[in-house]
Amino acid sequence: MTALAINGLSKFYDNGNQALCDVSLDIPEGSFYALLGPNGAGKSTLINILADTVRASSGAIMLFGHDMLTERSWCKRRIGVVPQEVAFDPFFTPREVLAFTSGMFGCRPDFDWIDALLARLELIDHAKKNTRQLSGGMRRRLLVAQALVHRPKLVILDEPTAGVDVELRRRLWDFMRELNAAGTTILLTTHYLDEAEELCDHVAIIDRGKLLTARPMQEMMREIASSYLWLNYDKPVELSADVVEKLVDFEPRLSDEGVCLKLGRQQNGSTFHRAYQAAVASFGAPLDAGVRREDLEDVFLRLTGKPEHHHMVDEGNNASD
Ligand code: ADP
Numbered sequence: 178m179t180a181l182a183i184n185g186l187s188k189f190y191d192n193g194n195q196a197l198c199d200v201s202l203d204i205p206e207g208s209f210y211a212l213l214g215p216n217g218a219g220k221s222t223l224i225n226i227l228a229d230t231v232r233a234s235s236g237a238i239m240l241f242g243h244d245m246l247t248e249r250s251w252c253k254r255r256i257g258v259v260p261q262e263v264a265f266d267p268f269f270t271p272r273e274v275l276a277f278t279s280g281m282f283g284c285r286p287d288f289d290w291i292d293a294l295l296a297r298l299e300l301i302d303h304a305k306k307n308t309r310q311l312s313g314g315m316r317r318r319l320l321v322a323q324a325l326v327h328r329p330k331l332v333i334l335d336e337p338t339a340g341v342d343v344e345l346r347r348r349l350w351d352f353m354r355e356l357n358a359a360g361t362t363i364l365l366t367t368h369y370l371d372e373a374e375e376l377c378d379h380v381a382i383i384d385r386g387k388l389l390t391a392r393p394m395q396e397m398m399r400e401i402a403s404s405y406l407w408l409n410y411d412k413p414v415e416l417s418a419d420v421v422e423k424l425v426d427f428e429p430r431l432s433d434e435g436v437c438l439k440l441g442r443q444q445n446g447s448t449f450h451r452a453y454q455a456a457v458a459s460f461g462a463p464l465d466a467g468v469r470r471e472d473l474e475d476v477f478l479r480l481t482g483k484p485e486h487h488h489m490v491d492e493g494n495n496a497s498d
Pocket of ligand 1: 190191192194195196214215216217218219220221222223
């Protein structure tokens with residue numbers, strides 16, 4: 178069954194910006210789905226449409242076979258969104274926040290479940306504090322609890338680990354894996370591509386509002402990721418026009434690893450041999466060399482032409498309409 182079927186989704190903001198352009202995407206039930214894209218790709222717009230804070234210009238979205246536009250309250254009760262950040266009312270305790278959130282989803286608070294969430298997210302010792310007394314990490318965990326309080330079938334994680342320390346990140350992922358193993362579908366946006374590669378079983382990449390690719394992670398790594406030969410020299414090397422011409426079959430480029438020559442997906446001994454010989458003919462014998470398979474970050478870079486930006490400060494788009 179398809180958890181989320183997105184069909185021909187487009188979004189124009191009032192100022193004429195087109196943030197999504199005819200995006201169609203199926204998210205299978207039970208999947209752990211990564212939605213990736215460089216800054217400005219349209220990820221927040223898509224998530225905000227799913228969270229019902231931004232209205233789509235055209236297209237259709239079905240959640241477990243129910244139309245998100247016409248069956249809004251049915252859908253709302255089955256989606257939990259973990260936002261990047263939110264201000265809690267400082268005079269409530271985490272337990273009260275969760276009881277209140279249940280009400281917003283139209284459910285009576287289930288205190289057994291609330292206490293289980295508080296325990297699982299290591300908030301139980303702080304359940305009676307005011308939220309203003311909570312540390313940043315505790316507030317993050319409370320956001321997660323809030324998104325899960327109505328036991329949603331689809332959980333959307335919008336950059337849940339940006340700026341979160343390694344320890345907390347690992348514990349959050351353990352919990353998400355548990356939820357996923359219990360049947361919850363999870364849609365994740367993140368700038369940590371190594372995390373996405375490790376956690377997710379499906380991946381979609383969008384850029385400038387358009388879907389570039391969407392497929393199972395294994396298929397992506399098998400069919401899109403290439404291998405390349407890297408050669409390291411103890412002197413600077415240059416890719417002059419005639420060198421590029423000679424190496425054109427191998428799409429030569431320079432990187433931290435030295436000269437990189439693409440071997441393609443099905444590398445065999447003869448491709449390796451030809452690439453190596455061609456490099457030696459152009460640059461001489463390398464100090465060191467090896468073959469590496471692209472990881473998700475390499476593939477992302479190649480498809481979008483943009484580096485990811487863990488280190489960049491978010492521009493803080495206020496995506497409301
Ligand atoms: P991402 O989350 O992938 O960084 P966004 O969905 O925030 O991408 O933005 C996609 C595009 O839509 C960008 O060009 C952005 O500038 C534009 N955009 C986002 N929010 C608004 C808004 N409220 N009004 C106008 N344009 C917007």
